[in-house]
Structure formats: C-alpha cells, structure tokens
Amino acid sequence: MHEMSSAPSKSLKGIFARHEVVLLLVVALEVLIFSLLGRNFLGEANVSNIFRHSVEIGMLALVMTPVILTGGIDLSVGSMMGLCAVCFGILVKEAQFSPLLAALCSVAIGATGGGLNAFLIARLKLPPLIVTLGTFSLFRGLAEALTKGSKSYSGFSDSFLALGNSEVAGLPAQLWIFIAVALGVYLLVHHTTFGRSFRAIGYSPEGSRYAGLAVGRNISLAYILAGAVAGLAAVIFVARIGEARANAGIGYELLAITAVVLGGTSIFGGSGTVCGTLLGYLAVAVLNNGLKRIMDYELLDRKISDMASELSGLLTGLLLIVALAITPLLRILATRRSRSQH
Numbered sequence: 144m145h146e147m148s149s150a151p152s153k154s155l156k157g158i159f160a161r162h163e164v165v166l167l168l169v170v171a172l173e174v175l176i177f178s179l180l181g182r183n184f185l186g187e188a189n190v191s192n193i194f195r196h197s198v199e200i201g202m203l204a205l206v207m208t209p210v211i212l213t214g215g216i217d218l219s220v221g222s223m224m225g226l227c228a229v230c231f232g233i234l235v236k237e238a239q240f241s242p243l244l245a246a247l248c249s250v251a252i253g254a255t256g257g258g259l260n261a262f263l264i265a266r267l268k269l270p271p272l273i274v275t276l277g278t279f280s281l282f283r284g285l286a287e288a289l290t291k292g293s294k295s296y297s298g299f300s301d302s303f304l305a306l307g308n309s310e311v312a313g314l315p316a317q318l319w320i321f322i323a324v325a326l327g328v329y330l331l332v333h334h335t336t337f338g339r340s341f342r343a344i345g346y347s348p349e350g351s352r353y354a355g356l357a358v359g360r361n362i363s364l365a366y367i368l369a370g371a372v373a374g375l376a377a378v379i380f381v382a383r384i385g386e387a388r389a390n391a392g393i394g395y396e397l398l399a400i401t402a403v404v405l406g407g408t409s410i411f412g413g414s415g416t417v418c419g420t421l422l423g424y425l426a427v428a429v430l431n432n433g434l435k436r437i438m439d440y441e442l443l444d445r446k447i448s449d450m451a452s453e454l455s456g457l458l459t460g461l462l463l464i465v466a467l468a469i470t471p472l473l474r475i476l477a478t479r480r481s482r483s484q485h
Contacts, residue, residue, distance in 0.1 A: 257370020345412020
C-alpha cells in the first residue's frame with residue numbers, strides 16, 4: 144500500500160522537476176506580473192512587438208543550441224550580425240545589389256565567419272571560448288573599419304523595409320522566418336543523425352570518435368550554421384530599424400546564450416532541447432518588453448525610465464540564476480524527503 148501511495152507523488156515530483164515545466168511557470172508568472180503593472184501588455188499590438196523586436200535574439204538562440212550541445216560556445220554571433228549588417232548596406236547602397244541578392248551575400252558572409260570559427264576550433268583544436276572571444280573583436284572591428292566608426296546606410300526600399308515592419312496573416316513578417324528557422328533547427332537537432340551526434344560529442348568527444356562519428360565535421364556544421372543565421376538575423380535587423388550600422392547586435396550573443404542555458408541546455412554540452420531554448424527565449428523577450436512597458440507608465444518618474452536597459456540586464460541575469468537553481472533545489476528537497484521517510 145505504501146509503494147502504491149508513493150507512486151503518484153514520485154510521478155508528480157518528476158513532472159515538476161522537468162526544467163521546461165518550471166520555465167513555463169516562470170514565463171506565466173512574468174506575463175501575470177507585467178499584465179498587472181503595465182498598460183495593455185496583452186494587447187494585440189504589444190504581443191506583436193514582443194516578437195517583432197526580439198526575433199533576431201531568438202534566431203541566434205536557436206542556432207546557439209547545437210553549438211552548446213557540442214560543448215562549445217560562440218561569443219561572436221552578435222559581432223557577426225554587425226559585420227553582416229554593414230556588408231548588406233554596402234552591397235545595396237554602394238554596389239547597387241538588389242536586397243535579395245545582398246541578403247544572400249550576407250548569409251554567405253556569416254557562414255564564412257562561422258567557417259573561420261569552425262576551422263580554428265574543429266581543425267586546430269583551439270578552445271571555443273578563446274576563439275570566439277577573438278572573432279567577437281575581429282568581426283566588430285571589421286564592421287567599425289568599414290563604416291569608419293560612424294557611417295551608416297539607410298534609405299532602403301519600402302518593399303524591403305516591409306520585412307521588418309509589416310504583418311503577414313496577422314503576424315509580424317519576420318516571425319514567419321523565425322518559425323521556419325525554429326522548425327529547421329528542431330528537425331536538425333532532434334530528427335537527424337547530425338543532431339543526435341551533437342549530444343554525443345558534448346557528452347564525450349573521445350567516445351564519439353571511437354564510435355566512428357565525424358566529430359570535427361559535425362562541430363564545424365554547428366558553427367557554420369550559427370554564422371549563416373547570424374547573417375540572416377542581420378538582414379532582418381536592418382529591415383526592422385531601417386538602417387545598416389556597425390553596432391547592430393551588440394549584446395545579443397549574451398542574450399542568446401542566456402536563452403539557451405535558461406532553456407535547460409547544459410553549458411557543458413551533452414543535453415538540451417530546442418523546445419527548452421524557445422521557452423528560454425520567450426522568458427527573455429517577455430522580460431525585456433515588460434520592463435519597457437512598465438518604465439513607460441505615466442505615473443513613473445522619467446528618470447526611472449532611463450534605467451530600463453540596465454534593469455533589464457540585471458533581471459535577465461537574476462532570472463537565469465533563479466531558473467537554473469529551481470530544478471536542483473526541487474531535487475534536493477525530494478531527496479531529503481525520501482531520506483526522512485526512511
């Protein structure tokens with residue numbers, strides 16, 4: 144009888160110990176708080192804005208997932224966005240490329256930058272943290288050099304700008320691109336041999352080699368994919384703000400990594416899901432938007448509104464720490480209860 148009665152409680156503990164469930168509750172709590180404190184937070188216009196202004200971060204988080212699953216890291220994706228944005232502007236405004244051709248070139252440039260990371264990490268066996276920290280500065284420096292630190296490109300066609308500011312079937316146009324990328328990464332990670340190898344490599348690189356996996360090739364694929372999608376995100380960023388500039392994507396790499404780790408992917412590699420990353424991205428996007436809505440509330444002092452970005456960074460870090468700590472704490476409590484029962 145005791146075993147039968149304890150079975151449901153163990154099952155319940157297992158459900159609530161799942162990281163995705165805990166994170167979903169965190170997102171629900173965010174929505175509740177911001178709905179009470181902000182004006183029209185759940186209004187159709189604001190819900191569209193949540194995604195419209197964060198799609199680029201979500202795309203970077205999606206392609207950061209395979210990288211981190213392999214036990215790697217890519218600190219250069221934000222800087223790659225800046226470089227690709229500048230290159231896009233130069234190709235359209237100076238070389239007179241069509242926006243479509245320039246966008247394809249931007250993706251190719253991003254893939255090339257990812258290929259550089261892949262070569263240094265997979266072939267030369269250099270540490271991913273050090274390599275991407277170096278390319279973080281390299282790509283941003285190239286973007287600054289191309290624009291001489293201040294030049295930007297604007298005056299793009301209305302048809303191109305519609306990509307970042309119009310709606311298709313009631314949803315922001317760029318959200319459809321995000322959905323396509325999310326579906327592609329999900330299928331890659333969870334339904335292909337490549338995807339299964341990412342976890343195996345992150346769990347045990349040497350064991351994966353002994354098992355016959357092409358470790359170097361598969362790691363390279365993850366970094367090249369990250370660079371290519373960073374190039375695509377740069378095009379969407381330019382379409383949204385109507386300007387190609389070198390500071391595009393500043394800080395985005397940290398938000399993307401936060402979303403991935405927040406979603407339950409181990410920073411050491413070997414475990415994680417794309418669905419978890421999507422929830423992590425949603426938590427970060429809701430937090431950033433909710434804070435801006437509160438800061439814009441007319442009853443608050445205007446000096447407080449200037450602190451929105453700083454407070455957003457502070458709470459994003461706090462959210463990450465709390466979300467990571469909840470699951471281990473639940474396990475510790477469950478272990479202590481089982482010991483006390485015995």
